[in-house]
Amino acid sequence: AQTVTQSQPEMSVQEAETVTLSCTYDTSESDYYLFWYKQPPSRQMILVIRQEAYKQQNATENRFSVNFQKAAKSFSLKISDSQLGDAAMYFCAILYGGSQGNLIFGKGTKLSVKP
């Protein structure tokens, strides 16, 4: 079974500092996509960043970047210059190339940002 593991239930970071959220996954597939979603208290799921498994280059979106280690099946999210608005639940997710919509999520990491 395909699984996504987020080993950090909670993390905390000081405003303006950098934090890394970890994610590992288990798959035998070669064609898949990885995502980080943010869920603020409003409960909406917001796409933060995505990564195609066939791309070696790590994705970057402004202050958000990933460290994609395909052999290790690791997909960590780095948030630089953390802001108060970054406080949220962060979910790592995987979507297989042959899937028709079954986005598999991890259990999430709750990020707190201290002023």
Next chain:
Amino acid sequence: EPEVTQTPSHQVTQMGQEVILRCVPISNHLYFYWYRQILGQKVEFLVSFYNNEISEKSEIFDDQFSVERPDGSNFTLKIRSTKLEDSAMYFCASSEMTASTRYGYTFGSGTRLTVV
């Protein structure tokens, strides 16, 4: 920016009653999805829908669940006879391209369903 709209934001229903959760996907999107999140747990896939039929469904999506696109804009999830364990946040999502898009899905803000 285009949004996926879900109504109602919160619904309370009695066990055994039927509920319909409504979603308006982004207008040019072709693929639609329902997910649910039981409080404190991970988000789980329920069903995907394309071209007026179900593309894929999970084990959770049993005969008590059904989906429909009754017109050109709405996408609904019906639970025929609700159980206490159906209490969860239900998210609708949509995507423009094939379901296996690398672009990810746009989610709505969710409907919190409470079964009492």
